[in-house]
Amino acid sequence: MTTTSPPAVRATDLHKSYGKGDTVVAALRGVSIEVPTGQMTAVMGPSGSGKSTLMHCLAGLDTFDGGGIDIGGTSLRGLGDKQLTALRRDRLGFIFQQYNLLPTLTAEENITLPLAIAGKKPDAAWMAQVIEAVGLSDRLQHRPAELSGGQQQRVACARALISRPDVVFADEPTGNLDSRSGAEVLRFLQHSSQEYGQTVVMVTHDPVAASYAERVVFLADGLLVDDMTEPTAEKVLDRMKKLDGLV
Amino acid sequence: MLRATLKSLLARKLRLMLASLAVLLGISFMSGALVLTDSLGRVFDNLFTSISSGTDVQVQGTSALGADAQAQPVPQAALDAVKKVDGVAEVVGDTGGEGGLVLPNGKLLKKTGPPVLGVSFNAGGLQESLRVKQGKAPVGLDQVAIDLTTARKQHLKIGEQVGITGTGPKRPATITGFVGFDTTNSIAGATLLAFDPPSAQQLFGHPGEYQSLSIAAKPGVTPQDLKQRINAVLPQGTKALTGQEAIDKDSKDLKQGLQFFTVFLVAFAFISVFVGAFLIFNTFAMLVAQRTRELALLRALGASRRQITRSVVLEALLVGVLSSVAGFLAGIGVAIGLRGLLNVIGIELPAGDTVIRTRTFVLCMLVGVGVTVLAALLPARRAARVAPVQAMRESGPAEERSLRRRTVVGGVIGLLGAALLATGLAGGSVSSVGIGAGIVFIGVVVLAPVFAGAVVRVLGAPFAALGVPGALGQANAMRSPRRTTSTAAALMIGLALVAAISTLGASAKKSVTAAVSTSLGADFIVHTEQFSPFSPSVTQALLTQKAFSDVAAFRAGEVKIGGQLTGVQGVNPAALQDVLQLDVLSGDLASLGTNSIALSKKQAKALKTKVGDSLKVTWPTTGEQPLTVGAVYDDNPFAGDYLVSDATYDANVRDKQLIVVALKTASGVSLDASRAAVETALQDYPNLKVQDQAEFVKSQASQIDFLLSIIYALLALSILIAILGIINTLALSVVERTRELGLLRAVGLQRRQLKRMIRVESVIIAVFGAFVGVVVGIGFGYALVSVLHDSGVTDFAVPYLRILVMLGIAALGGVLAAALPARRAAKMDVLAAVSST
Structure with missing residues (x-):
C-alpha cells in the first residue's frame, strides 16, 4: 500500500546447504530479498535453483545456515520449534501444491483451523468476506472428498487468509489444477493483495502464474539473479529461457 | 513373485513387528502351558514311582x-x-x-x-x-x-x-x-x-x-x-x-487333574491368540491399503489376481512361521522360569527334565500359522481386487465402503446367538448359554462399525470440548469405523470376559452373603482351614463352657441315593433348629430316629418322594438300607440335600470325626463372652478356626476373589496384546497420514498438541472397546448367573466400582499405547512430511 511501511519479509545474505563433506550441496548462496507489505511476489527459477528452499526458510519450515530472516519485524534466527510453530500459526498462511486439507474436517472447519489451534474465534465479518471472495458460501459443510480440486485449493486460500497473516506463502498453488481452476486461485491471491493489502510470496515454475504477481524474482544456482516488476507471461518466459540456458 | 514377497516383507519388517509380537506372545503362552504341565506330569510320575519303589x-x-x-x-x-x-x-x-x-x-x-x-x-x-x-x-x-x-x-x-x-x-x-x-x-x-x-x-x-x-x-x-x-x-x-x-491309579488321578489344568491354561492361550488375530488382520488390511499403488502397478505389469493373493498370504505364512517358532521357544523358557518360580514360592518339586512333546510343537505351529494366515486371508482377497488403473490414480486413504451388508450379517449372527442363549437360559444349559454368548459377541463385533460412530461421538465429546487436538483426535477415531472397531475388538474380547467373570464373582459373593443371612442361624462356626475332619472331643470341650444354647456338630459322608453319589450330614436334629434357619415344610425334624432321613424340597421333588415314604440309601460299608422320609425342609445351602440323625449315621459310618461345629450363644450371654468361651475351649486345638457370620462370609468372598484374580492374571496377556494392537494401528495410521500431520504442523499445531491429538484417538479407541466389552460382559454375567441359579448363585450383582476401574485401566492403556506413535509423529520433519508423496 504505502511505500513507507516496513517490509513484510526481509532476508539478508541467506545461506543454506544440504549434506556433509563431499556431497554438500549449496542450495542458497547468499540471497537477500525484501518483500514490501501488501505486495504479491512470485519466486521463479529452474529446478534446483533454490526457490523452494528459499520459501521453506522464509516460512520457518526449514532452518538456514547463515544470514538472517525477518518476518514483520521478528527475526527467525535462533527461534525454537515451539516459537516457529506459533509464528506459523499466528502470522503466516500456507497454500501447498496438493493435500492441503484435513479429510476429517468440513470446508468451514478447515478454513478456521489455524484460529482453532490458537484457540481464537474467527472475526465473523472478515470470515464472510473471505468466503465470499473464494466463492464457497454454499460448500462450507462439505468435506474435502466432496469438493473438486479447484474448490479444495480455494478452501486452502481462505484458510491462509483467515488469520490476517503477515505473509501468505504459496508453494506451486496451481501445480495440480486445470488452467481455469488455477486462474481462479491466482485471481483470488491477486485480489487479496490488491484489495486487502495481503503480502503473498508464491513459488511457481509457471510463467502464466507468475504474471499475476506484482513482481517476479528469479533464482538460479542459489543466487538471486533478476527482479522484474509488472511482469507478463511473455516477459517471464523469455527470462526463464535465458536462465535455463545459464544452468 | 516369491522374491518380490520376501523383499516387501523385509522392507516392512518394522511394520510387521507388532503383529509378529502378538503371535509370539500368544503362542509362547500356549507352549509354556503345555511344556509346564507335561513336565509336571513327568515329575509326579517319577515321584510316585520313587515313593512306591519298595x-x-x-x-x-x-x-x-x-x-x-x-x-x-x-x-x-x-x-x-x-x-x-x-x-x-x-x-x-x-x-x-x-x-x-x-x-x-x-x-x-x-x-x-x-x-x-x-x-x-x-x-x-x-x-x-x-x-x-x-x-x-x-x-x-x-x-x-x-x-x-x-x-x-x-x-x-x-x-x-x-x-x-x-x-x-x-x-x-x-x-x-x-x-x-x-x-x-x-x-x-x-x-x-x-x-x-x-x-x-x-x-x-x-x-x-x-x-x-x-x-x-x-x-x-x-x-x-x-x-x-x-x-x-x-x-x-x-x-x-x-x-x-x-502307582498307575494314583498317577491317573493326578494326570486327570493336570489335564484339567492344561485345558484351562490352553483356553486362555487361545484367547490371547484369538485377540492377536485382530492385530494381524489390521496390520495386513492397512498394509494392503497403503500399498494400493504398488499392487496396482504389479497388476498393470501382468501379475494375476491369484498371484497377488498368494503373495499376501505367503507374507502372512512367513510371519506366522517365524513368530510361532519364536513363540514356541519362548514358551519353553517361560515353563522353565515358572518352575523356578514355583520353587521360590515354596512349592518344592524334585528336579526333572523339561518335557517337550512333539504335540506341543505341532499344536503351536498349527495354531500360530493357522491364525496368522486366516487373519490375512480377507486383506489378501482385498489386495487382489485392486484394479491396475489405480496405479495411475491419485492415492489417498481408501474410501469407506457401505456398512449395509455388515448390518445384515451382524444382525443375523447376533439374533441366532441370542436365540441359542435364550434356549440355554430356558433349559438351564450352561454350554448353550456359553456358545450362544460367544455367537452374540461375534455378532456385536461384526455390528460394531455400524454403531461405532455414534458411541465414539459421545465418548469423545469431552475431549472435543477441550480444544482442537481433542476434536481432531475424535474425528480421526471416527474416520474409519472398521479400523477403529477391529482395533477395539481385541480389547472388547478381553474386557467382556473380565466383566462377565467379575459380575459372576460379585453375584456369587452377594449370594453367599444372602445365604448366610437367610440360612445360617449360628453365631459362630468352628472348622479347620481346609474343612478337614476333627475329633468329636471338640464338642465336649465346647459343652463344658455353658455359654451356648446350641452346640451342633456336623459330620459329612457319602451315600448313594437314586443312583446318584451325594453327600449326607449326620446331625443332632434337636440342636439344629437354632443354628440353621431351617424351614421344615412337612414332617418333624426332631423325630428323626435311627431309620429315617430328612431331605430338601429340591431333592424331594426330584425323587418324587414325601414324608412317610421309604427311601433306599446305599452306605459305603453297610450297603443299601431303607430309610423312612421323616421331614422335608426348604432348600438351605448349609443343611445340604440330606440330613440324618447321629444314631443313623453311627449305625452306618465308623468314622466319628466332625467337619463343622455350629454354635448358638445362650440368652443372657454377650457375643464377646461367647467368643471368649469358644476360644478358651479351643485353646488346645490350634488348627481349628472360629468364625462369626461376617468372618465366614469374608473368608468365602476372599476365596472367590482369589479365583477371580487368577483369571484376571490369565486374561492380562490378551489385554496386553489388545493394547499392542492399538499401538500397531496408531503407528500405521501415523505413517498413512504423514502428509496430513505435516500440514497440521505447518499451519501451526504444536508438537505437544499433535501428541495430544494422537493420545485422544488412542484413548477413544481403547475406551470404546472397553465400554462395549464391559456392556456385553455384564450381559453375559447376567446370563451365567441366571443359569447357575440352582448351583447356588441366587443373586445378581454388578461390580460397578471394579468396572469403572477397568474402564480407567483401558483409558490408561490408551494413553500408554499412544506414547510411541505420538512421539514418532511429533518427531516427523514438517518439510519432509508436507512434500512426501
Whole structure:
C-alpha cells in the first residue's frame, strides 16, 4: 500500500546447504530479498535453483545456515520449534501444491483451523468476506472428498487468509489444477493483495502464474539473479529461457 | 513373485513387528502351558514311582458306592491276615491326615498353599520311601520327625519341643530327626510330620484302621503272585493291587487333574491368540491399503489376481512361521522360569527334565500359522481386487465402503446367538448359554462399525470440548469405523470376559452373603482351614463352657441315593433348629430316629418322594438300607440335600470325626463372652478356626476373589496384546497420514498438541472397546448367573466400582499405547512430511 511501511519479509545474505563433506550441496548462496507489505511476489527459477528452499526458510519450515530472516519485524534466527510453530500459526498462511486439507474436517472447519489451534474465534465479518471472495458460501459443510480440486485449493486460500497473516506463502498453488481452476486461485491471491493489502510470496515454475504477481524474482544456482516488476507471461518466459540456458 | 514377497516383507519388517509380537506372545503362552504341565506330569510320575519303589503289593479299602466314591479304611484284621500269607516279607499299615505344627515359639505354622501332612513312618522298612536324613526315627506319641525343607526354613533343631495336632487336641512332641525322600526333601512343598504307625493311627483318629497296607514280597515271589495270594485272604471291603497298579491309579488321578489344568491354561492361550488375530488382520488390511499403488502397478505389469493373493498370504505364512517358532521357544523358557518360580514360592518339586512333546510343537505351529494366515486371508482377497488403473490414480486413504451388508450379517449372527442363549437360559444349559454368548459377541463385533460412530461421538465429546487436538483426535477415531472397531475388538474380547467373570464373582459373593443371612442361624462356626475332619472331643470341650444354647456338630459322608453319589450330614436334629434357619415344610425334624432321613424340597421333588415314604440309601460299608422320609425342609445351602440323625449315621459310618461345629450363644450371654468361651475351649486345638457370620462370609468372598484374580492374571496377556494392537494401528495410521500431520504442523499445531491429538484417538479407541466389552460382559454375567441359579448363585450383582476401574485401566492403556506413535509423529520433519508423496 504505502511505500513507507516496513517490509513484510526481509532476508539478508541467506545461506543454506544440504549434506556433509563431499556431497554438500549449496542450495542458497547468499540471497537477500525484501518483500514490501501488501505486495504479491512470485519466486521463479529452474529446478534446483533454490526457490523452494528459499520459501521453506522464509516460512520457518526449514532452518538456514547463515544470514538472517525477518518476518514483520521478528527475526527467525535462533527461534525454537515451539516459537516457529506459533509464528506459523499466528502470522503466516500456507497454500501447498496438493493435500492441503484435513479429510476429517468440513470446508468451514478447515478454513478456521489455524484460529482453532490458537484457540481464537474467527472475526465473523472478515470470515464472510473471505468466503465470499473464494466463492464457497454454499460448500462450507462439505468435506474435502466432496469438493473438486479447484474448490479444495480455494478452501486452502481462505484458510491462509483467515488469520490476517503477515505473509501468505504459496508453494506451486496451481501445480495440480486445470488452467481455469488455477486462474481462479491466482485471481483470488491477486485480489487479496490488491484489495486487502495481503503480502503473498508464491513459488511457481509457471510463467502464466507468475504474471499475476506484482513482481517476479528469479533464482538460479542459489543466487538471486533478476527482479522484474509488472511482469507478463511473455516477459517471464523469455527470462526463464535465458536462465535455463545459464544452468 | 516369491522374491518380490520376501523383499516387501523385509522392507516392512518394522511394520510387521507388532503383529509378529502378538503371535509370539500368544503362542509362547500356549507352549509354556503345555511344556509346564507335561513336565509336571513327568515329575509326579517319577515321584510316585520313587515313593512306591519298595512296595510290591498294596491293599486298599473299597466302597460299596463304587470306584468313584471315597475309599474306605483298611481294618486291622486285613493286616493280620496279610501277615500270615506266604511270600510276604513285610507288611506295614499306612495312615495319616492333615496335621498342625506348633513351633517352639508357641505359634502354629501357617501356610498358604501346600498343606501340613501327618504320615506314618515305618523306619527302615523295605517298602518305606521316606528316609531319615538327620537324627533318628520317631517312636511313640511324643516323638516326631519333620521334613528337612520345613526344618531348614523354620530353623528347627533336633531335640527341640514342638506341639503337634492331628484331629484331636494339641500334644507336645520332641523332634527326633529330619526326613526326606531320595529325590526331594518334601512333596510339592507340603510339610511332613512323620510318626510311627501306631501313633499316626491314634493322632489322626483311626485307631485300628489304615488308609492302605504296603507289602514287600520275599525274594522270588512276583508282585502278581503275591497280589493273588493276598486277595484270597482279604476281608470284604478291601482289595490288593500290585505296586505298579497302585502307582498307575494314583498317577491317573493326578494326570486327570493336570489335564484339567492344561485345558484351562490352553483356553486362555487361545484367547490371547484369538485377540492377536485382530492385530494381524489390521496390520495386513492397512498394509494392503497403503500399498494400493504398488499392487496396482504389479497388476498393470501382468501379475494375476491369484498371484497377488498368494503373495499376501505367503507374507502372512512367513510371519506366522517365524513368530510361532519364536513363540514356541519362548514358551519353553517361560515353563522353565515358572518352575523356578514355583520353587521360590515354596512349592518344592524334585528336579526333572523339561518335557517337550512333539504335540506341543505341532499344536503351536498349527495354531500360530493357522491364525496368522486366516487373519490375512480377507486383506489378501482385498489386495487382489485392486484394479491396475489405480496405479495411475491419485492415492489417498481408501474410501469407506457401505456398512449395509455388515448390518445384515451382524444382525443375523447376533439374533441366532441370542436365540441359542435364550434356549440355554430356558433349559438351564450352561454350554448353550456359553456358545450362544460367544455367537452374540461375534455378532456385536461384526455390528460394531455400524454403531461405532455414534458411541465414539459421545465418548469423545469431552475431549472435543477441550480444544482442537481433542476434536481432531475424535474425528480421526471416527474416520474409519472398521479400523477403529477391529482395533477395539481385541480389547472388547478381553474386557467382556473380565466383566462377565467379575459380575459372576460379585453375584456369587452377594449370594453367599444372602445365604448366610437367610440360612445360617449360628453365631459362630468352628472348622479347620481346609474343612478337614476333627475329633468329636471338640464338642465336649465346647459343652463344658455353658455359654451356648446350641452346640451342633456336623459330620459329612457319602451315600448313594437314586443312583446318584451325594453327600449326607449326620446331625443332632434337636440342636439344629437354632443354628440353621431351617424351614421344615412337612414332617418333624426332631423325630428323626435311627431309620429315617430328612431331605430338601429340591431333592424331594426330584425323587418324587414325601414324608412317610421309604427311601433306599446305599452306605459305603453297610450297603443299601431303607430309610423312612421323616421331614422335608426348604432348600438351605448349609443343611445340604440330606440330613440324618447321629444314631443313623453311627449305625452306618465308623468314622466319628466332625467337619463343622455350629454354635448358638445362650440368652443372657454377650457375643464377646461367647467368643471368649469358644476360644478358651479351643485353646488346645490350634488348627481349628472360629468364625462369626461376617468372618465366614469374608473368608468365602476372599476365596472367590482369589479365583477371580487368577483369571484376571490369565486374561492380562490378551489385554496386553489388545493394547499392542492399538499401538500397531496408531503407528500405521501415523505413517498413512504423514502428509496430513505435516500440514497440521505447518499451519501451526504444536508438537505437544499433535501428541495430544494422537493420545485422544488412542484413548477413544481403547475406551470404546472397553465400554462395549464391559456392556456385553455384564450381559453375559447376567446370563451365567441366571443359569447357575440352582448351583447356588441366587443373586445378581454388578461390580460397578471394579468396572469403572477397568474402564480407567483401558483409558490408561490408551494413553500408554499412544506414547510411541505420538512421539514418532511429533518427531516427523514438517518439510519432509508436507512434500512426501
